[in-house]
Amino acid sequence: MQQKRIFLSPPHMTGKEMEYIQDAFESNWIAPLGPHVDAFEKEMADYVGCKGALALSSGTAALHLGLKLLGIQPGDTVFCSSLTFSATVNPVIYEGALPVFIDSDRETWNMSPSALWKAFEEAEKNGKLPKAVITVDLYGQSANYGPIIELCNSYNVPVLEDAAEALGATYGAKKCGTLGKLGVLSFNGNKIITTSGGGMLVSDDLDMLAKARFWATQARDPAPHYQHSEIGYNYRMSNILAATGRAQLEVIEERVAARRRIFDTYRNALGNIPGISFMPEASFGRTNRWLTVMLVDYQTGVTPADIMKALQEENVESRPVWKPMHLQPVFEKYAYFPHQEGETVSDELFANGICLPSGSSLTKDEQERIISIIRSLLRG
Numbered sequence: 054m055q056q057k058r059i060f061l062s063p064p065h066m067t068g069k070e071m072e073y074i075q076d077a078f079e080s081n082w083i084a085p086l087g088p089h090v091d092a093f094e095k096e097m098a099d100y101v102g103c104k105g106a107l108a109l110s111s112g113t114a115a116l117h118l119g120l121k122l123l124g125i126q127p128g129d130t131v132f133c134s135s136l137t138f139s140a141t142v143n144p145v146i147y148e149g150a151l152p153v154f155i156d157s158d159r160e161t162w163n164m165s166p167s168a169l170w171k172a173f174e175e176a177e178k179n180g181k182l183p184k185a186v187i188t189v190d191l192y193g194q195s196a197n198y199g200p201i202i203e204l205c206n207s208y209n210v211p212v213l214e215d216a217a218e219a220l221g222a223t224y225g226a227k228k229c230g231t232l233g234k235l236g237v238l239s240f241n242g243n244k245i246i247t248t249s250g251g252g253m254l255v256s257d258d259l260d261m262l263a264k265a266r267f268w269a270t271q272a273r274d275p276a277p278h279y280q281h282s283e284i285g286y287n288y289r290m291s292n293i294l295a296a297t298g299r300a301q302l303e304v305i306e307e308r309v310a311a312r313r314r315i316f317d318t319y320r321n322a323l324g325n326i327p328g329i330s331f332m333p334e335a336s337f338g339r340t341n342r343w344l345t346v347m348l349v350d351y352q353t354g355v356t357p358a359d360i361m362k363a364l365q366e367e368n369v370e371s372r373p374v375w376k377p378m379h380l381q382p383v384f385e386k387y388a389y390f391p392h393q394e395g396e397t398v399s400d401e402l403f404a405n406g407i408c409l410p411s412g413s414s415l416t417k418d419e420q421e422r423i424i425s426i427i428r429s430l431l432r433g
């Protein structure tokens with residue numbers, strides 16, 4: 054008989070969600086607005102340490118409105134981290150703009166400051182600076198914001214931080230999501246906390262958030278009748294889902310601790326096998342270890358695909374590292390700046406990386422099962 058399936062990053066409910074959902078039903082706020090939406094926004098802004106937050110139907114919607122707030126127009130260029138999920142880039146295309154992809158560095162696996170520097174230099178030479186830079190805090194690790202923000206400030210270009218995977222992670226004393234002009238969070242079912250689907254735009258700029266709120270509710274002008282002077286979107290979060298999110302946010306620190314523990318257990322069990330290594334943690338902050346990512350060198354005689362197959366045979370889900378955007382058929386025509394001349398870090402991470410089950414509800418026994426499958430494969 055096949056063992057119970059182990060998922061990569063399944064939802065982890067606290068038990069308190071139903072109490073808040075019940076309240077939403079009893080008050081009959083069954084709508085994309087209501088008291089739980091307001092409270093979730095306030096509690097999230099307090100948690101990440103910024104002035105305001107806007108609860109939306111997805112992280113992708115937050116990225117889209119973020120780009121609109123930064124004035125992205127058709128034909129503009131937007132610099133964007135290449136090693137990410139396509140949702141980071143798709144809204145650039147929605148607005149008719151052109152992405153320019155930036156490689157990763159080895160310390161963070163996020164936007165390489167040296168590649169970014171080269172991209173800016175080239176853009177300046179060509180007389181066309183980007184309108185925005187989208188950074189990503191991949192797998193819950195902050196990008197190296199010191200040099201990135203300094204560079205962007207020197208060119209007067211705003212940063213949109215895609216912290217979809219990084220709630221609870223930090224850069225120095227700051228929480229991920231608050232490093233740029235605008236930050237994006239996701240509460241998709243696989244994230245560290247979930248509303249089933251949902252996202253947030255966070256910022257200190259309350260005027261920008263007010264404008265995004267207007268667009269997200271169909272751009273209704275303040276008139277007694279339905280009047281529209283701009284194109285709007287139906288992007289707001291439901292009060293029922295916000296109720297779920299509030300219960301989830303109460304345990305964010307426990308969730309970070311659990312994912313970090315899971316990472317440590319994998320690394321302690323497998324990290325001294327020659328050819329096996331794990332995603333580093335940069336010295337400037339705390340990663341939330343949303344997913345544990347392991348690198349498999351060719352000297353092991355085994356590929357990430359071999360490991361994924363062995364896990365799949367035992368009913369365990371795992372995934373390759375995100376395929377970089379500059380390698381995607383839909384995006385390969387856009388410019389790309391590698392970390393160094395002849396050294397493209399994200400290609401290497403994609404070729405050698407594997408994401409292991411990392412959900413905060415993963416039990417010790419389940420993790421032992423995963424570790425022993427990998428160990429026996431590596432022993433040959």
Ligand SMILES: Cc1ncc(COP(=O)(O)O)c(C=O)c1O
Nearest residue numbers: 111112113138140141217239241
């Ligand atoms: C890096 C990154 N950006 C954006 C998103 C999009 O978020 P959502 O699924 O909430 O639209 C995700 C995850 O889904 C993500 O991992």
